[in-house]
Amino acid sequence: MTLLDKDGVHLTADDAIATVTLTNPDKRNAQSPATWRALAEAGQALPGSVRVVVLRAEGKSFSAGLDRQAFTPEGFDGEPSFPELARRSDPELDAVIAGYQEAFTWWRRHDLISVAAVQGHAIGAGFQLALACDLRVCADDVQFAMRETSLGLVPDLTGTHPLVSLVGYARALEICLTGRFVHAEEAERTGLANLVVPAAELDAAVRDLTAALLAAPRDAVIETKALLRGAGERTYEEQRAAERAAQARRLRDLAGLGE
Structure with a gap:
């Protein structure tokens, strides 16, 4: 069942499984504020029956990151350009970026398991979108890169926390500051990828x-x-205490004594 299809984002749900697909392969699934609004809307549209959300992308690349039109003086139609954002007050600018981040936050809800299927390039915002998911299954042609710092910016779409958690501070710092590609073998070895398989699989x-x-x-x-x-x-x-409390809830639920 199709629940959403707009701005390069397609959401379907079939009982316990939902699939979010990036559908702009001609632009290597480059992202824009409209993409982020659609991704946030997809999270809000999930039926209560959904337990697993799969994030995938059409074409050869998962996502080439932020659409470079964002860096032009005119930006996107109907959207504030980067120069315009820079002139806004701190609270206004903070609110805009927080709105962008909403596309990246819901994937780790406790009641969902999210799985990113990543092939080809996952750069910048694309890398951060893959990091937003709980698990990553990658094709053997995957190429992760965090290019924001190289452009004079910082990764601000929630990717820094999971990156450091997965690979450690020193490697995360080096990946971000150099902007280099992380290929499949390193991704699997360092924990960025839970599994690497041939692209056809x-x-x-x-x-x-x-x-x-x-x-x-x-x-x-x-x-x-x-x-x-x-x-x-x-x-x-x-x-230890959290484990005991959680197990008590499970035991009571299995015994039919839960609330």
Whole structure:
């Protein structure tokens, strides 16, 4: 069932599985503020039955990042150009960027598992969109790069936190400051990619992973994800306590004693 189809973003849902597809292959799925609004809208349109969201892209590239039209004086029709944004007050500018970030935040909701199927280039905003997902299955031709710093900017679409969490501070700093490509072998070795497969097998690999993710009971998946997501912010003793509380809820639910 198609739930959304606008501005290069297509959303379908089939019971427990939703698929978000970037549909502008002629521009290598370059992103714009309209893309980000559509992605945020896709998150809001998900039915309650959805447990796994697959993010994929048409064409040879996952996403080449921000559409370079953003750097022109005129920018996009109906959108503030970068020079115009720079002249806004701090609260106004903060609100605009926060709005852009909404496209990247909902993928890690506790009640969802999100899987990015990444092929070809995933640059800048494309890299950050892949990082927004819980898991990444990559084709063997994948090329990640964070180019914002090279353009005089910073990665501001929520990608810095997961990047540091996955590869560590030193490697994340080097990737961002050099803007170099991270290819499939390094992506898998450093944890950026959960799995690397031949490009022709990408869709099949994602289907297999999705089926495996759906095998466990939903409430147990939600509790486990919450435990793991919060582990880095808790002390060892706090994490032990969180485990006990989560297990108590699961035991009571399985015994029919839950609220």
